[in-house]
Amino acid sequence: METPIPPAAAPVPAVAPAATIPEAAAQPVYITIDDFLKVDLRVATITHAENHPKADKLFKLQLDVGALGTRQICAGIRGHYTPEQLTGRQIVIVANLAPRALRGETSCGMLLAASVEEGDVRLLALLTPSSAIPAGAKVG
Numbered sequence: 001m002e003t004p005i006p007p008a009a010a011p012v013p014a015v016a017p018a019a020t021i022p023e024a025a026a027q028p029v030y031i032t033i034d035d036f037l038k039v040d041l042r043v044a045t046i047t048h049a050e051n052h053p054k055a056d057k058l059f060k061l062q063l064d065v066g067a068l069g070t071r072q073i074c075a076g077i078r079g080h081y082t083p084e085q086l087t088g089r090q091i092v093i094v095a096n097l098a099p100r101a102l103r104g105e106t107s108c109g110m111l112l113a114a115s116v117e118e119g120d121v122r123l124l125a126l127l128t129p130s131s132a133i134p135a136g137a138k139v140g
Helices: 033-037
Strands: 041-051 059-064 070-075 090-094 100-102 105-107 113-118 121-126
Touching: 070 105
Parallel strands: none
Antiparallel strands: 041 059, 041 090, 059 070, 100 105, 113 121
């Protein structure tokens, strides 16, 4: 049975920035299937991880994305993992995100992770394949 989609007739009211309201109170922002199909999710293997030289919360990650080649991304997961824990690990990335400079380093993609605040602690988990799969495999 399909889940009904709420009608789009009523405009979504303006809300405070997400950081200032609890997740449960946030209004969902719906996208179309056409929007979703634009996102290219791929499996990548981290070949090298190091601390970003100009940011305390960022790692510079070198990735193997199979036929898409190699690339660098910067990820704000420092403090949750060590470079040794990341090297060799497979992750899921947004492969077609426009490159962006982050503190002087170019990031060509974004990794996917889940996070939740529990008191003063932020728990974070990388989204990974449940078993080894070739780098560059399409997710979706």
